[in-house]
Amino acid sequence: xxxxxxxxxxxxxxxxxIVAGLKTILPMLVxxxxxxxxxxxxxxxxxxSPLEAMAMSALVxxxxxxxxxxxxWTDPPAWAALGFAALLVNLRLILMxxxxxxxxxxxxxxxxxxxxxxxxxENWALAEARSRRQKLTPAFYFGLSLxxxxxxxxxxxxxxxxxxxxxxxxxxxxxxxxxAVFIVLLMGFWKGRQTGLVLAAxxxxxxxxxxxxxxxxxxxxxxxxxxxxxxxPLSREQVA
Amino acid sequence: MTIDPATLAxxxxxxxxxxxARLAGAFxxxxxxxGPKLEQALNTVPPAVLMAVVAPTALTTGPAETAACAVxxxxxxxxxxxxxxxxxxxxxxxxxxLGF
Numbered sequence: 001x002x003x004x005x006x007x008x009x010x011x012x013x014x015x016x017x018i019v020a021g022l023k024t025i026l027p028m029l030v031x032x033x034x035x036x037x038x039x040x041x042x043x044x045x046x047x048x049s050p051l052e053a054m055a056m057s058a059l060v061x062x063x064x065x066x067x068x069x070x071x072x073w074t075d076p077p078a079w080a081a082l083g084f085a086a087l088l089v090n091l092r093l094i095l096m097x098x099x100x101x102x103x104x105x106x107x108x109x110x111x112x113x114x115x116x117x118x119x120x121x122e123n124w125a126l127a128e129a130r131s132r133r134q135k136l137t138p139a140f141y142f143g144l145s146l147x148x149x150x151x152x153x154x155x156x157x158x159x160x161x162x163x164x165x166x167x168x169x170x171x172x173x174x175x176x177x178x179x180a181v182f183i184v185l186l187m188g189f190w191k192g193r194q195t196g197l198v199l200a201a202x203x204x205x206x207x208x209x210x211x212x213x214x215x216x217x218x219x220x221x222x223x224x225x226x227x228x229x230x231x232x233p234l235s236r237e238q239v240a
Numbered sequence: 241m242t243i244d245p246a247t248l249a250x251x252x253x254x255x256x257x258x259x260x261a262r263l264a265g266a267f268x269x270x271x272x273x274x275g276p277k278l279e280q281a282l283n284t285v286p287p288a289v290l291m292a293v294v295a296p297t298a299l300t301t302g303p304a305e306t307a308a309c310a311v312x313x314x315x316x317x318x319x320x321x322x323x324x325x326x327x328x329x330x331x332x333x334x335x336x337x338l339g340f
Contacts, residue, residue, distance in 0.1 A: 026322075027321070027322050027325060027326075048247060049242060049243070049244075051242070051243055052243055052244065052247050052248075052251070055243065055248070055251055056251045056254070059251055059252070059254075059255035060251065060254045060255050060258050061258070062258050065254060065258060066254075069250070069254060076244075076246035076247075077246055077247060077250040078250075079246065079249040079250040079253045080253065082250050082253060082254055083250070083253025083254050083256065083257045084257070086253070086254035086257040086258050087257035087258075087260070087261060090257065090258045090261045090262075091261060092261075092289050092292070093258065093261035093262045093264075093265070094261050094264045094265040094268075095265055095285045095288075095289060096265065096285065096286075096289060097261075097262050097263065097264065097265035097266040097269075098265030098266060098268060098269040098282060098285065099265070099282050099283075099285040099286060100265075100266070101265065101266040101269045101270060102269070102282070104266075112266075113263075116262045116263055116266055117259060117262060119262050121289075121293065125286060125289075125290060128286045129286075170336065171333065171336060171337065172333055173308075173329045173330065173331075173332040173333030173336065174329065176305065176308055176328060176329050176332040176333075177325060177328075177329055179293075179294050179297045179298065179305070179309065179312075179328070180308070180309075180312045180324070180325040180326075180327075180328030180329055181321065181325045182290045182293060182294045183290075183294060183298075183309055183312045183313050183316065183328065184312060184315075184316040184321045184324045184325055185286070185290055185321075186287055186290045186291060186294070186313075187313060187316040187317065188316075189286050189287040189290070190287075191283075194284070195284065195287055198284045198287055198288050198291075199287055199288075199291045201288075202287070202288045202289075202291035202292045202295065203291050203292075203295040203299070205292070206291065206292040206293075206295040206296060207295050207296055207299060207300060210295075210296040210300065211300070218292065218295075218296060219289070219292045219293055220292075221292070222288065222289075222291060222292020222293075222295060223285070223288045223289045223292045225288075225292075226284060226285075226287065226288025226289075226291060226292065227281055227284060227285060227288055229284075229288075230280060230281040230283075230284040230288075231277065231281060
């Protein structure tokens with residue numbers, strides 16, 4: 001009896017966490033759909049088959065690097081250069097997984113591997129925000145991440161199949177949904193002056209590198225500059 | 241619908257590079273003992289990454305985006321996430337419609 005009730009309790013809680021994760025990611029699903037559509041359409045325009053476009057979305061699952069690859073695409077593609085470009089664009093994932101590791105420390109090994117394999121900016125940021133308030137459960141993380149992954153695949157497929165039918169979604173402002181959500185999350189990570197210093201360093205480096213270098217170097221540059229700023233001692237406790 | 245071998249090789253190279261980045265940070269952090277300083281630095285990774293992603297959009301894209309970023313940040317002080325983000329999206333759509 002006791003065990004059965006405990007199991008039911010745990011199942012109920014897991015179910016609640018899946019729903020909570022799904023609710024949290026909902027606005028991101030709406031926002032990512034047009035981006036996936038555009039990626040699918042661009043990929044087909046570059047000569048990829050719909051199946052190839054979907055395979056890239058399924059296996060790479062990192063929008064920024066996929067668009068960079070489309071920018072650099074040749075026929076036949078230069079696989080080594082494109083693989084290296086993906087690494088550079090995605091360097092920030094190293095920092096992100098280092099930070100997320102502490103929140104998923106109690107996940108089973110297979111869950112952990114899956115958690116990192118489908119870690120992207122959006123679900124990562126929402127999971128980090130959740131972990132600052134309460135324990136991050138596998139149910140919440142996958143309730144958050146799997147629909148997002150699924151939407152990326154579905155929208156890529158739709159874009160690849162519909163291709164040029166898709167019009168410009170810019171007037172709707174949907175492309176702004178990601179920066180908007182990131183800004184809201186940013187405000188939540190504020191913890192006083194040290195955060196201000198980190199944000200200033202990150203913004204400065206990011207804008208500078210964005211202006212000077214093509215590609216997505218600016219994200220890694222901003223992230224590293226922000227991380228470096230975290231070591232600048234501001235308060236008296238840190239001097240000792 | 242076919243998969244071209246060169247395209248498949250490219251996709252796999254990109255996937256391997258991305259997966260390596262996704263696992264490397266967790267792998268490294270698990271193998272070193274985190275002192276308080278490093279722990280504190282890791283805590284700043286989320287805001288640092290988010291700011292790096294957002295900053296060029298916020299400040300160099302155009303007046304509509306800059307204004308919408310400001311509106312979103314202010315709305316975030318009072319409103320829940322979805323409402324604040326929606327305020328930003330509506331702001332950018334309206335300003336673009338007005339020709340900014």
